[in-house]
Amino acid sequence: MTTGPATSPASLVDRVRALERARGLGLLGQAGTARDLERAADAAGDAVAAARAALVRADVAGARGDAETAGALVQDAVRVALGSGDAELLARTHFQRSQLHRRAGDVDGARWHALRAVELLPAEAPGWLRAEHLLMLSVVLDRAFGSYDAVLEEVLALAAAEGDVALELCALNNAAWEWAEAGRLEEAVRLARRMRRLAATSGARLRRADLDTIATVELHDGRPEEAWATITEALRPDCPDVDVDQEPVARLTAFRVLMDLGRPAEALEQLRAARAAGVERRLPGVLAAVEEAEATHRAGVGDWEGAYRAHVRFHAEHVRLQARQDAARALLAQAQFDASTARRDRDRFRTLALTDSLTGLPNRRAVEEHVHRVLAEPGPVALAVVDLDHFKRINDERSHDAGDAVLRELGTLLQRYVAAAPGVVCARLGGEEFVVVWEGWAPEAVGVSAEALRAGVEGHDWSARSGGLPVTVSIGFTATTGTTGPAPTWSSLLVDADARLYEAKRGGRNRVAGVCGAPGR
Template identity: 40%
Template sequence: MTTETVGCVPALDDLERAVEELESRPMSQFRTVREPAAELERQARERGAEELAQRALLLCAGVMLREGRTGEGGQIAHQVCAWAERHDAPTVQARAHRELSIFYRAVGDSSEGLTHAVQAVAVLPEDAPGSVRARHLLSLSVALEEGGSYADGERRAREALTLAATAGDTEMTMLVLNNMAYSAFELGDEPAARRLVEQMREIQARTGHRFGANEVDTMARVELMGGRFEAVEDLLRPVLADQVLANESDAVAECLLTLALARRQNGRFDGCQEALDAARKLCAERELAAVSARVREEQAALFAATGRYAEAYEEHRAFHAESTALHSAQRDARARALQAVFEANEARRASEHFREMAHRDALTGLYNRRHINERVPALLVEAAAARRPLSLAIIDLDHFKRVNDTLSHATGDMVLQHVAELLEEAAAGPAIAARMGGEEFLLVFPGVDAAEAAQRCERLRLRIRAHGWEPITGTLQVTTSVGVTTAPDGQATFSALLSQADRNLYAAKRGGRDRVVSGAAG
């Protein structure tokens, strides 16, 4: 391709270099991307360079999502993802999935956020630069941890860390370390948090990297874990003196809240009140509703610590009222954002691959409840027309809570994944295996009568019981209770089948668990 320009319109390779430069900018500079990306999209469309236009458009969507314009950003990311799938553009598709993961986490749908984060890593080409792959792995790490899979999240974060360090991407390395340190703080693991903060300090000393307000706040929280109140003060003082970069609008308010917490725990009640007053003022100026509610909560704690119990009670009531109003506003915002996405989502629905992904459970890969709700009624219509049977079984893991409570949620996830593999084996031919939620699964057997369905479920029960669980759960046995029902000639509704299978399941549990109970739908 030529490097010459035609008139005032840059040549295609100039446009591509410009888009690549915007895509490679550190995330802390996202505000510098919007205007040049919009101009590059316009120029790319003038030249008929549709893929470049889509990449530039996706950059604009990323800025919108980080600025809080969630509905608009999500809508554009969906459109770009659908385009990339239709035109076999895996790099664009992977980037779009990453933005969609951010969108769905922002609107409170962590499961869908994880689905897109997985896809963002899965479809990214193998030759993608290490720093790009690190970004995608970090998004997956965050989505996994938000879903409760902390061990898997940490593993992905460490992969991202290795890639970022190898690529010499200091900002990405710091971002990953900061996320890991804050996760360790939230889990109460002070030694791990301190090791990670020490790594951040070593890199800062070696590279001259300037810590941002979010990183400083993480460090202060880690110091707070050990009751090192003076260290918290020393860390936060430059932030409050406006000597530290604060990319996020709530970063300084968060630092003030951390400072107030440290001062209260240190018995410096006047200083705590001073920090809370400053935080409250900043929240009002910048409309930081979420932080404002937490300021109320800390104010109530301060009143209680100083024996002002009536005021503490009133402040707690105000905190509760603000939190309720905030949750209501967040629900409304999520509804508006989702509406904005799905109003312009015909292209997405037209994509069979995207449809398949939307009908899969992120953890196990089995079909999800959405797929079952759409597919089974259609199968019943087909069965009734052909006067053929259709059987359905609900499978529930016995005492599954013990696995999570005694071992860990990560172990529980592994159990669910192994059970899903065994269900896939049992779902031969046209049968369907699905995860309905939690530890509850479903098997659908088109064309299978009651006797055969019960036999298949009994084989599955024994297979699960005999599975080699020791490396995963130790001495804890994994068993299942199963409720099976059949519509002999397809003459039943889906809800009636589910209700009967559920009744049979509870009969199995009442009968001592680890058994199959069958019976036709009434």
């Protein structure tokens, strides 16, 4: 047996993107491939690629009418996106959430997520991906919006630039359908003909949805014979599908075409076939449309009893559709709530991870992250190590509880100091050591500030905490000038400040020692 090379993260993302790009043709058959890719990504430790593959499975589940599975998969991907900070994955989750809201009948929710899917997509994302997100936006935009035409034109331009025939056909299909529904028949006819030409010149196969649109345009244009030939092509068993409702929807179009051709018996056969498919696939939206069409037909030929029965069935299916959409919206709302709760938990756990439990101050990890951010910007920065003098004596002669009380009180004093001094952050390094960081302060001002802090600790009433033992601190600081020179780091600043701290200790404690003019940034 021949084995291929190990799967790299880059190749996994490329394979998932290829699967996403192929969604317009054969979506319903992609679940197995997506599952295999998801497992490969999990094995490689690539959570982002695994989540994107899971989103393809969510797309398939949604197209099959399984909103619960689709919603769960999407929310799992949302958690990965938020945890990883991957902007493209987050944009893809909004794309799929727009699909879910659209299928649930929530147009406003679908529109909002479609807008976010476009806004969040990184500039370096492939052109076809941006076009697909814009295409989703065009589906949920109201035709009255002034931006509707511009969005469709941008999709068509991107698809042409990418040489993506399938994407261009999808965009043309959507535009032709919308123009036909809006009464812009001349434009719809032009786009339908363009679809035919593009398919013929490229060798691409038109999907059932494409052919249904073309037949609808031809029918509106007064060409029922051509419409019948087109919709017959759409009803072939091997015609590509994207959603499970496309075949019964095409039969509804066939019903309208046959009625226009004066062939009511054949038209009703198409309705019966559409009803059977709707029942088998549990599509209340299709069934409601079938019953409405039959009620209208029977009323038109004077069969009032049959029209009434069909109308009763239409009402029942409409109620069932509303209930299904309500249930889907409830699932989406619950998923949103769960995601919000997960975000709150994540934020809470991060806060706990960056906070010293005894004093409530930021801990070493938090201040190190802060210093890294500060050093990335121009300007002076200073760092001081603050150490409690003779702290061991408090623990030994009083108690460890007394020592903890002193540490907590010093934490409170530092918090007050920081609150009154802009650009200053303090944290507990560990034990009896604390750190203070000044951002944007001149070195001379840092020295004055550090001395004020030392004096404030010495003058504080510690009797209730230390049992009468004196509490003072020694401070060692280093300050950059913000001028050119070797770039300081967290480690170099800490080493310099520690060296100054030992100077203060050797000098008798309860004092400040510092150096100004350290290497700038």
